[in-house]
Amino acid sequence: MPLKPFLKLCCLVCFLSSCALGSADKKNEDIDSTAYVALGKALFFETAWSNQGTISCAHCHRPALAYSDTLRVAGGNTKNVPARNIPSLLGVGQKQHLNWDGGVHTLEEQALIPLHADGDFGLPPAKALERLKGKPYLQDLNGPLDLKTAMVALAKFQETLQAPKPILDEDYQIGLEWFQQNQCHSCHSGSGWTDGKFHRLPGIEPGPDLGRYRITGLPQDSFAFRTPALNTSWLSPPFLHDGQAQNLNEVMRAHGFEISPTEREILQRFLQRIAGIADGKRP
Numbered sequence: 001m002p003l004k005p006f007l008k009l010c011c012l013v014c015f016l017s018s019c020a021l022g023s024a025d026k027k028n029e030d031i032d033s034t035a036y037v038a039l040g041k042a043l044f045f046e047t048a049w050s051n052q053g054t055i056s057c058a059h060c061h062r063p064a065l066a067y068s069d070t071l072r073v074a075g076g077n078t079k080n081v082p083a084r085n086i087p088s089l090l091g092v093g094q095k096q097h098l099n100w101d102g103g104v105h106t107l108e109e110q111a112l113i114p115l116h117a118d119g120d121f122g123l124p125p126a127k128a129l130e131r132l133k134g135k136p137y138l139q140d141l142n143g144p145l146d147l148k149t150a151m152v153a154l155a156k157f158q159e160t161l162q163a164p165k166p167i168l169d170e171d172y173q174i175g176l177e178w179f180q181q182n183q184c185h186s187c188h189s190g191s192g193w194t195d196g197k198f199h200r201l202p203g204i205e206p207g208p209d210l211g212r213y214r215i216t217g218l219p220q221d222s223f224a225f226r227t228p229a230l231n232t233s234w235l236s237p238p239f240l241h242d243g244q245a246q247n248l249n250e251v252m253r254a255h256g257f258e259i260s261p262t263e264r265e266i267l268q269r270f271l272q273r274i275a276g277i278a279d280g281k282r283p
């Protein structure tokens, strides 16, 4: 039963949120939002979360790579969570659903996934919090760091990661026209060029990752994944939920059609412009 592992994870997340989020030290909630963001940033780069003391959130969500990585997939250390391509966190505060299957809705909940005992960090959060005692960045807190404060701070920091500003030049206009002629905007529209919905592309072969089906259990959701935000795509190759596409020809093949070299160039320039990359030459 594919839903079972997911439900287990849900229970774990709910359990952690209810015990940890419920037992918040009220005094910590009084710190101002700048202090929260600073704390969240420090926690994002903190390696003491991981069992070996080597991995932080930034290990996978690397600031120099749009808070993503060049790996094909990451995670998947437990049978509950499939290995997937790491999404960029730029503009993550505006996303309707989190993760490729939309199984998580808040940044606070999301951070519990790598942090629970079987997650990427391999250390129970309570132990990690013990290890963090005495860290200089905790000095502004009114009480000891609890899991709720840590999750809220991580969320507040991630909300400051702005989506790229598009460059509205001629390449953008040419790309937009091509994009609309080819009906791309029927799914890639709205904030970040995504409808926030889930679709199975015709070229996606059945694999171990059931996609949205893991969450809804509906047969039509098998192998459907969240329409990705396109404004960070060019910054975080490879593409698609499992990083199976190395280039735009492969991305388009997954969508069920071939593009000519000229079209590839038009699309590449469009993806660059919406990612805020200016690059001189035209085909």
Ligand code: HEC
Pocket (backbone or CB within 6 Å): 044, 055, 056, 057, 058, 059, 060, 061, 073, 074, 075, 082, 083, 084, 085, 086, 087, 088, 089, 092, 095, 097, 098, 099, 100, 101, 107, 110, 111, 114, 115, 120, 121, 154, 158
């Ligand atoms: C081992 C690599 C790894 C580590 C460490 C890691 N992540 Fe992730 N992160 C991923 C992968 C892979 C996904 C996609 C998961 C999915 O779709 O199911 C992801 C997804 C996310 C998302 C959802 C983004 C979106 O667009 O939906 C957020 C937010 C996030 N991670 C924040 C964090 C935070 C905060 C930490 C530290 C507490 C962290 N991550 C640690 C690999 C990692």
Ligand code: HEC
Pocket (backbone or CB within 6 Å): 179, 182, 183, 184, 185, 186, 187, 188, 198, 199, 200, 201, 204, 224, 225, 226, 227, 228, 229, 230, 232, 233, 234, 238, 239, 240, 241, 242, 251, 255, 267
């Ligand atoms: C039916 C909805 C739909 C339409 C129409 C559509 N896409 Fe997509 N697109 C998706 C989904 C869903 C994914 C992710 C699929 C996956 O990972 O399995 C995706 C992935 C992508 C990616 C990879 C993004 C990344 O960061 O991994 C690019 C680029 C892209 N689409 C461009 C286009 C272009 C260009 C068009 C028009 C020619 C188009 N799409 C039409 C739904 C759509």
